Amino acid sequence: MSTDTDQIRRDIERTREDLRTDVDALTDRVSPSRVVGRRVDRMRGAARSVREKIMGTVQHPVEASSGPASALAERASAAAGSVGDAAGAAQQKVLSQTQGSPLAAGLIAFGTGVLISALIPASEPEQRIAGQLKDTLSEHAEDIKGKATEVAGEVKEHLREPVQQAVESVKASAGDAASTVRAETGTTPQSGGAL
Known part of the structure; x- marks a missing residue:
């Protein structure tokens, strides 16, 4: 009798384990x-x-990152x-x-x-984030505009001297080229005219 009950218990445990495995697989599947x-x-x-x-x-596939963006x-x-x-x-x-x-x-x-x-359609969280971004940008628009103007002024100042030097260099090169052409052709510059 004890052998039969032990066998029945083992069968019940095995059946429970099989059911647990099946339920886990089904849960994973759905x-x-x-x-x-x-x-x-x-x-x-x-x-x-x-x-x-x-x-x-493709030789180097890129893996997707994890996180909210993903x-x-x-x-x-x-x-x-x-x-x-x-x-x-x-x-x-x-x-x-x-x-x-x-x-x-x-x-x-x-x-x-x-x-x-x-x-x-945009989801509610996307709409909320877009609204927050818009509010943040509108709050900082003047700061951004001021910084952009400041940076543009600095770039202008930094480029002023190199541009002037480049203009002078072009003028000198053009004058030298004109002199070389005059010397080779044996002509003189006409009065009142520039090259």
Whole structure:
């Protein structure tokens, strides 16, 4: 009898462990961050293959940084994935026409980015940050303007002497060249005229 109960307990423990493993795998599979991560990876792979097809292979890929900017980029990439699925057929047509033309590909990518950013409404945190940035810039606009004017004045002062020297050098070179031409042609300068 004790052997049967021990066997049943082991079966129950094994079943519990199997269920725990299955639940963990299911949780990992449906976790929003994991779903977004998979979509981002899929979009990066598609972008990488498009970039390699147009511009050749990449020798030094850049890894994405971590932090709020990366999270925002991941959300944007996820949203872009939805829009990108609809634009897939058009993209293939454009790719066939622009293959080997990095400038055209860059312009198309820029236009696509502008289009996608125009379609995605700004989130509340983005709007709040944009408002704070606008307020900060308006508060410091006079300081920035004053510093820019000050720097421009300093640059002007620092360049004044070299510019004057360059002008004098050009005048001297032009005078020497005119003298050389007169000497070689045997002419004299006309009165009242300058070269």
